Amino acid sequence: MENEPSNNMKNVWRNQPVASVTISLAELHQKAQKFEKRILWRNLREYAASALVIASFGYYIWKFPAPIIRFGCVLVIAGVLFVVYTLLRQGAARTAPSEMAFRSCLDFHRKELERQRDLLRGVWTWYLLPFVPGMAVFLLGLFQRVMRQPNATAHVSLVMTTFGLTAAGCAVVFIGVWRLNQWAARKLQREIDALDSLGKES
Amino acid sequence: MAESTTRQNELYQEAAGSYGAALERLARGYEADPDRRRDLVQEIHLALWQSFGGFDARCSVRTWVYRVAHNVAASHVIREHRVNSRTLVGLEVLETLPSGNDGERVADQRHALEKLLKLIQQLKPLDRQVILSYLEDLDAASIGEITGISPGNVATKIHRIKNVLAHRFHEGGSHGE
Numbered sequence: 001m002e003n004e005p006s007n008n009m010k011n012v013w014r015n016q017p018v019a020s021v022t023i024s025l026a027e028l029h030q031k032a033q034k035f036e037k038r039i040l041w042r043n044l045r046e047y048a049a050s051a052l053v054i055a056s057f058g059y060y061i062w063k064f065p066a067p068i069i070r071f072g073c074v075l076v077i078a079g080v081l082f083v084v085y086t087l088l089r090q091g092a093a094r095t096a097p098s099e100m101a102f103r104s105c106l107d108f109h110r111k112e113l114e115r116q117r118d119l120l121r122g123v124w125t126w127y128l129l130p131f132v133p134g135m136a137v138f139l140l141g142l143f144q145r146v147m148r149q150p151n152a153t154a155h156v157s158l159v160m161t162t163f164g165l166t167a168a169g170c171a172v173v174f175i176g177v178w179r180l181n182q183w184a185a186r187k188l189q190r191e192i193d194a195l196d197s198l199g200k201e202s
Numbered sequence: 203m204a205e206s207t208t209r210q211n212e213l214y215q216e217a218a219g220s221y222g223a224a225l226e227r228l229a230r231g232y233e234a235d236p237d238r239r240r241d242l243v244q245e246i247h248l249a250l251w252q253s254f255g256g257f258d259a260r261c262s263v264r265t266w267v268y269r270v271a272h273n274v275a276a277s278h279v280i281r282e283h284r285v286n287s288r289t290l291v292g293l294e295v296l297e298t299l300p301s302g303n304d305g306e307r308v309a310d311q312r313h314a315l316e317k318l319l320k321l322i323q324q325l326k327p328l329d330r331q332v333i334l335s336y337l338e339d340l341d342a343a344s345i346g347e348i349t350g351i352s353p354g355n356v357a358t359k360i361h362r363i364k365n366v367l368a369h370r371f372h373e374g375g376s377h378g379e
Contacts, residue, residue, distance in 0.1 A: 015311075021243050028214075104351075105328060109328060
């Protein structure tokens with residue numbers, strides 16, 4: 001009864017025609033170099049996107065002489081640098097091939113899910129919070145600048161509403177991103193819990 | 203340094219010779235698209251070659267090869283899953299799903315293989331690792347060593363695999379019914 005369908009499916013599986021791939025050592029060396037180049041380009045793309053934000057706020061530093069706006073821009077730039085640093089550190093934490101063999105599939109899978117979960121859970125501290133002081137100071141600086149314009153006092157409510165809505169918009173985006181990430185982290189945690197039970201005898 | 207590289211190359215060549223076909227089959231279980239599958243096979247070979255730089259015989263070469271291959275392939279599935287957001291299911295769910303017909307005759311091997319591949323490719327990575335190892339005729343202890351799943355849970359999963367295969371594929375033609 002060790003039964004026919006499963007045993008026959010083993011035969012079907014093992015006797016399937018497969019194209020044998022042979023990769024020479026020279027090709028493997030080439031592929032390793034190509035892979036490293038791909039990582040380098042990926043990092044460069046991340047640098048380029050950050051450079052764009054840094055250049056924009058660098059331009060504002062030059063454009064707006066008010067110290068408070070300049071200080072806000074410096075804080076935003078510092079926030080971008082912190083996020084880039086965290087992303088690169090996360091990228092470097094990827095598992096080395098030899099480590100893949102030291103870990104069972106369960107352990108490897110669990111660690112990968114944990115890495116993703118922690119990144120999502122901590123999104124507030126490493127992705128959102130670094131921009132909050134800079135954006136707040138920058139908006140405050142802009143608000144002061146606008147209020148110093150002639151006739152600004154005649155339109156106080158309009159100015160207040162505009163800045164209030166901008167600040168509220170930023171808050172909604174930040175909270176939305178945070179909540180989405182927390183939801184995804186909880187989903188991953190459920191998968192991790194399910195994996196944990198597989199490693200133990202019930 | 204040169205000696206360790208030579209050892210790394212030798213180990214890789216031996217492993218590629220012994221498990222090349224098994225790695226091809228394993229990749230079929232993880233990727234349906236032929237082009238992406240070819241890339242996956244190459245990625246597995248590259249990881250395998252790189253991994254042998256740190257081989258310390260703490261486990262058998264076979265366990266080493268399968269762990270690296272499954273872990274690379276599982277990362278591939280997770281990556282693709284993020285892009286396609288296709289729902290993957292566990293064996294316990296598959297066991298309860300209707301097969302869609304009265305079971306495939308194993309005698310029609312090509313068709314049965316296609317159906318088996320479709321079934322495997324909808325499984326979550328860890329269940330896929332168990333069923334692929336089972337189909338490669340690895341025993342429960344080896345499956346446990348490769349996957350890290352406890353012996354009791356491996357036994358449960360194998361039982362489920364047998365149930366699923368029995369419901370979806372049955373004997374036919376010369377095999378008798």
